[in-house]
Amino acid sequence: xxxxxxxxxxxxxxxxxxxxxxxxxxxxxxxxxxxxxxxxxxxxxxxxxxxxxxxxxxxxxxxxxxxxxxxxxxxxxxxxxxxxxxxxxxxxxxxxxxxxxxxxxxxxxxxxxxxxxxxxxxxxxxxxxxxxxxxxxxxxxxxxxxxxxxxxxxxxxxxxxxxxxxxxxxxxxxxxxxxxxxxxxxxxxxxxxxxxxxxxxxxxxxxxxxxxxxxxxxxxxxxxxxxxxxxxxxxxxxxxxxxxxxxxxxxxxxxxxxxxxxxxxxxxxxxxxxxxxxxxxxxxxxxxxxxxxxxxxxxxxxxxxxxxxxxxxxxxxxxxxxxxxxxxxxxxxxxxxxxxxxxxxxxxxxxxxxxxxxxxxxxxxxxxxxxxxxxxxxxxxxxxxxxxxxxxxxxxxxxxxxxxxxxxxxxxxxxxxxxxxxxxxxxxxxxxxxxxxxxxxxxxxxxxxxxxxxxxxxxxxxxxxxxxxxxxxxxxxxxxxxxxxxxxxxxxxxxxxxxxxxxxxxxxxxxxxxxxxxxxxxxxxxxxxxxxxxxxxxxxxxxxxxxxxxx
Amino acid sequence: xxxxxxxxxxxxxxxxxxxxxxxxxxxxxxxxxxxxxxxxxxxxxxxxxxxxxxxxxxxxxxxxxxxxxxxxxxxxxxxxxxxxxxxxxxxxxxxxxxxxxxxxxxxxxxxxxxxxxxxxxxxxxxxxxxxxxxxxxxxxxxxxxxxxxxxxxxxxxxxxxxxxxxxxxxxxxxxxxxxxxxxxxx
Numbered sequence: 001x002x003x004x005x006x007x008x009x010x011x012x013x014x015x016x017x018x019x020x021x022x023x024x025x026x027x028x029x030x031x032x033x034x035x036x037x038x039x040x041x042x043x044x045x046x047x048x049x050x051x052x053x054x055x056x057x058x059x060x061x062x063x064x065x066x067x068x069x070x071x072x073x074x075x076x077x078x079x080x081x082x083x084x085x086x087x088x089x090x091x092x093x094x095x096x097x098x099x100x101x102x103x104x105x106x107x108x109x110x111x112x113x114x115x116x117x118x119x120x121x122x123x124x125x126x127x128x129x130x131x132x133x134x135x136x137x138x139x140x141x142x143x144x145x146x147x148x149x150x151x152x153x154x155x156x157x158x159x160x161x162x163x164x165x166x167x168x169x170x171x172x173x174x175x176x177x178x179x180x181x182x183x184x185x186x187x188x189x190x191x192x193x194x195x196x197x198x199x200x201x202x203x204x205x206x207x208x209x210x211x212x213x214x215x216x217x218x219x220x221x222x223x224x225x226x227x228x229x230x231x232x233x234x235x236x237x238x239x240x241x242x243x244x245x246x247x248x249x250x251x252x253x254x255x256x257x258x259x260x261x262x263x264x265x266x267x268x269x270x271x272x273x274x275x276x277x278x279x280x281x282x283x284x285x286x287x288x289x290x291x292x293x294x295x296x297x298x299x300x301x302x303x304x305x306x307x308x309x310x311x312x313x314x315x316x317x318x319x320x321x322x323x324x325x326x327x328x329x330x331x332x333x334x335x336x337x338x339x340x341x342x343x344x345x346x347x348x349x350x351x352x353x354x355x356x357x358x359x360x361x362x363x364x365x366x367x368x369x370x371x372x373x374x375x376x377x378x379x380x381x382x383x384x385x386x387x388x389x390x391x392x393x394x395x396x397x398x399x400x401x402x403x404x405x406x407x408x409x410x411x412x413x414x415x416x417x418x419x420x421x422x423x424x425x426x427x428x429x430x431x432x433x434x435x436x437x438x439x440x441x442x443x444x445x446x447x448x449x450x451x452x453x454x455x456x457x458x459x460x461x462x463x464x465x466x467x468x469x470x471x472x473x474x475x476x477x478x479x480x481x482x483x484x485x486x487x488x489x490x491x492x493x494x495x496x497x498x499x500x501x502x503x504x505x506x507x508x509x510x511x512x513x514x515x516x517x518x519x520x521x522x523x524x525x526x527x528x529x530x531x532x533x534x535x536x537x538x539x540x541x542x543x544x545x546x547x548x549x550x551x
Numbered sequence: 552x553x554x555x556x557x558x559x560x561x562x563x564x565x566x567x568x569x570x571x572x573x574x575x576x577x578x579x580x581x582x583x584x585x586x587x588x589x590x591x592x593x594x595x596x597x598x599x600x601x602x603x604x605x606x607x608x609x610x611x612x613x614x615x616x617x618x619x620x621x622x623x624x625x626x627x628x629x630x631x632x633x634x635x636x637x638x639x640x641x642x643x644x645x646x647x648x649x650x651x652x653x654x655x656x657x658x659x660x661x662x663x664x665x666x667x668x669x670x671x672x673x674x675x676x677x678x679x680x681x682x683x684x685x686x687x688x689x690x691x692x693x694x695x696x697x698x699x700x701x702x703x704x705x706x707x708x709x710x711x712x713x714x715x716x717x718x719x720x721x722x723x724x725x726x727x728x729x730x731x732x733x734x735x736x737x
């Protein structure tokens with residue numbers, strides 16, 4: 001045994017799930033190595049540029065599957081660098097959902113009440129701003145005014161944005177040039193580094209094997225920093241504990257590829273994938289009606305024409321987050337900016353007679369781009385996604401140097417999911433087409449399938465071994481010492497943006513991971529404060545620890 | 552300098568890109584661009600430059616795309632009794648409505664080659680809506696027809712976008728009654 005590195009804890013991925021685990025394990029005294037397949041970008045690397053090869057394409061990954069495409073992060077900080085920073089907690093009813101299995105899909109130990117102290121830990125660790133109406137950009141204001149006009153409510157969404165630094169440039173999907181977005185690059189990751197964790201970018205994990213002593217060997221390739229089609233031989237690291245947090249589109253693929261060297265995977269690995277029920281509608285606003293009906297003026301003679309201005313999703317309608325409604329009929333409607341390149345090709349011409357996503361009428365629609373308002377629907381889908389056999393390397397067969405790849409996910413929406421989407425579409429139309437304010441059409445699924453920016457549940461927690469890959473402590477069934485803490489562990493759609501819930505679940509998973517590390521002889525303790533030293537959150541979860549570490 | 556074969560390939564690919572985002576003819580004799588819309592379309596926006604950049608991953612397949620598209624056009628014309636002008640590639644010889652119909656058929660769910668044609672459409676559209684082969688600041692300065700058509704604002708003197716005016720600045724709706732003090736659904 002020579003030439004193989006050793007560490008106590010090997011973390012795969014540096015997004016919410018990986019960063020939170022890396023921080024706590026390193027702060028507790030373990031030797032931690034984080035392998036991240038994407039580049040390490042900071043500050044001025046985040047250019048405002050649509051050119052292929054800019055941070056806009058280097059930092060995220062678009063994988064086209066059969067019936068569903070996934071947009072995910074691909075850089076140090078993962079999803080936190082490319083997301084729009086909305087951080088709401090999930091509504092209470094979500095945890096009682098039955099979904100496709102006909103009984104409660106969440107573990108009995110997890111409810112909104114039991115997760116609340118873990119949400120609090122996250123809120124103490126990532127600065128989250130409860131935005132006010134003066135923080136709300138024109139697009140959010142318009143959505144709020146339209147909701148109000150239709151007799152609905154509207155809420156500014158809590159976000160991990162320092163509004164004093166935000167310049168409303170709407171480039172945040174390319175990373176934040178102005179350090180206004182409080183991504184993991186400012187919170188858990190520097191704290192993990194301060195405690196000795198190593199973060200290695202451009203290391204793509206391919207497979208895991210089990211050693212005779214019960215530890216694990218993780219094999220990785222080294223990736224070119226700009227052309228991700230190019231890779232070179234990497235190496236392997238042995239670790240006593242593995243924390244998989246490569247994202248819901250990649251974690252199950254790594255496990256599938258590892259089956260020959262790890263042994264049989266739980267049935268639910270790569271199954272029960274949820275797109276968080278996501279769907280987008282584009283409204284083409286009538287500027288005159290915006291002025292007349294809603295009484296809105298920008299102050300420069302324009303009523304709206306501000307699609308480019310703002311900071312991601314800022315205002316959401318939560319009237320249909322009503323736990324008394326039947327499952328699949330509950331959803332939120334959130335105003336969202338989606339940049340060109342991704343947000344225009346799938347937009348359909350409302351009421352199109354000819355082709356709806358390309359051609360003459362589509363070009364005319366593009367000319368009115370500044371008057372677009374995009375509404376992001378998060379509904380309750382049916383966990384119907386299934387990953388096919390993994391590709392030879394990575395999570396997809398890459399086509400272009402960054403961004404575009406072809407994956408193995410199959411997603412065939414059930415009537416439940418389709419009905420939820422139709423209800424959300426109808427609600428959008430009812431609100432925005434009222435009194436001629438706009439014309440609305442949903443994005444087409446005919447081009448690249450349905451589309452999610454919040455992939456979930458491909459390796460989920462649960463009490464039933466038949467339908468969950470992980471126990472309620474996030475340990476992979478049948479493979480002690482392997483934990484999954486990213487979005488793939490979330491059992492199903494959340495009806496709101498999932499980053500806050502992914503993070504709370506990761507925080508909740510830590511005590512058991514620490515316990516497992518201790519059981520394997522690692523000198524590590526649980527109990528680090530928040531990354532900034534605050535301790536209220538730690539006190540809040542103290543009573544919960546015995547139940548979480550008991551096997 | 553392009554070879555005669557490359558000229559023909561380019562004409563076919565231009566005609567495809569122009570079907571996705573149509574533009575006006577570059578000259579009266581322009582055969583690739585059908586002239587179905589005013590202002591520049593995907594071709595003027597740089598679709599061929601983008602497709603010929605190997606970063607897209609399509610470059611090596613462009614000969615195949617072009618010949619396959621022309622073969623589809625030949626079959627399409629034969630099935631409908633359309634006589635094609637053989638001085639240009641078959642897809643270029645179709646009129647705009649016929650090009651549109653053929654692209655619609657090739658990109659319809661269930662078509663065995665759908666993924667190929669969708670990827671060509673994605674990059675054709677991307678040339679227009681984001682000038683993915685150019686730095687955005689340079690594209691705007693050069694009058695890129697797609698970015699101008701979208702109405703993308705010019706950046707500030709340092710090449711960065713900032714919008715100091717961004718909000719209506721007033722309460723525009725009541726909050727949902729079941730909202731926690733920290734702003735989440737209750």
